[in-house]
Amino acid sequence: MNKLGKSASNGTALQSGEAAPVEELAGTAACDAAPDHERGDLPVALDERIQSQIGQQLSSFYRELVNQPIPDSFMDLLAKLDQAEQKSSGPDTDSGNGTKGGA
Amino acid sequence: MAANDTFQTLLVAAIPNLRAFAISLCGNVQTANDLVQETMLKAWSNRHRFEEGSNFKAWLFTILRNTYFSDFRRGKREVRDEDGLAAASLSSIPEQPGHMDMIDFERSLAKLSEDQKEALLLVGAEGFSYEEAAEICGCAIGTIKSRVNRARARLGELMDVGSSEDFGPGRLTQAVLSKVPTS
Numbered sequence: 001m002n003k004l005g006k007s008a009s010n011g012t013a014l015q016s017g018e019a020a021p022v023e024e025l026a027g028t029a030a031c032d033a034a035p036d037h038e039r040g041d042l043p044v045a046l047d048e049r050i051q052s053q054i055g056q057q058l059s060s061f062y063r064e065l066v067n068q069p070i071p072d073s074f075m076d077l078l079a080k081l082d083q084a085e086q087k088s089s090g091p092d093t094d095s096g097n098g099t100k101g102g103a
Numbered sequence: 104m105a106a107n108d109t110f111q112t113l114l115v116a117a118i119p120n121l122r123a124f125a126i127s128l129c130g131n132v133q134t135a136n137d138l139v140q141e142t143m144l145k146a147w148s149n150r151h152r153f154e155e156g157s158n159f160k161a162w163l164f165t166i167l168r169n170t171y172f173s174d175f176r177r178g179k180r181e182v183r184d185e186d187g188l189a190a191a192s193l194s195s196i197p198e199q200p201g202h203m204d205m206i207d208f209e210r211s212l213a214k215l216s217e218d219q220k221e222a223l224l225l226v227g228a229e230g231f232s233y234e235e236a237a238e239i240c241g242c243a244i245g246t247i248k249s250r251v252n253r254a255r256a257r258l259g260e261l262m263d264v265g266s267s268e269d270f271g272p273g274r275l276t277q278a279v280l281s282k283v284p285t286s
Contacts, residue, residue: 047259051255051259053262054255055227057204061228062224062228064205065122065123065126066120068123070118071136073140074136077143078114078143081143081144
């Protein structure tokens with residue numbers, strides 16, 4: 001059993017009688033740069049390098065989606081909204097595309 | 104007329120991000136397109152309610168996510184299609200380093216709870232502040248923070264341990280192991 005105990009979020013669950021090193025009290029495990037010999041105690045998932053990797057992959061993934069071309073149907077929809085607006089000030093005719101929002 | 108033009112210009116500009124968020128949320132490109140179009144209709148119908156100078160993007164995202172959770176979430180309309188998402192949304196990207204990583208990532212993302220996924224996307228991908236994300240989701244800031252943290256932790260677990268059987272130990276595991284001295 002590691003004498004530093006499991007890394008608890010509030011640092012109060014220490015099992016040994018000695019004063020905890022500063023790192024143990026410094027806050028959430030995810031944020032601290034633990035010395036290498038303690039790295040095995042951190043949940044692997046919260047390892048800084050993995051989290052940094054996740055951040056990059058999330059950005060790349062999302063950027064690819066944002067950069068995709070917009071399907072024509074979207075521009076068609078906007079054109080219809082514009083036309084309906086200009087045609088009358090009352091309820092527009094049913095375009096077949098579903099109801100005008102507002103529910 | 105001018106106000107409508109401005110509104111429409113803003114709306115058009117937001118479409119790529121609305122689509123990206125919707126695709127990530129729905130796990131299905133067709134469903135996501137429907138969701139975004141319905142969002143646009145609602146936004147247009149309620150354009151007189153939008154206050155000039157307030158956060159237009161946050162307003163749109165609020166409409167979208169509310170529409171998703173009330174009408175589109177699993178069990179109502181949407182059919183999750185994991186392979187379809189990978190195939191349809193990423194098929195236009197040529198094979199290159201990182202391509203498989205993106206597919207893996209997408210599959211892992213799909214395994215998060217919807218609350219966690221939504222929070223992570225708003226904060227980590229769209230760049231909303233915790234406060235903005237909390238308003239969009241109608242919850243406390245602390246709730247958003249814990250959802251984001253749990254999402255990140257869960258992704259860390261998923262992506263590290265055997266996420267792709269074809270390639271043996273997860274690439275992240277390999278990357279970590281290659282830097283940590285053994286024993």
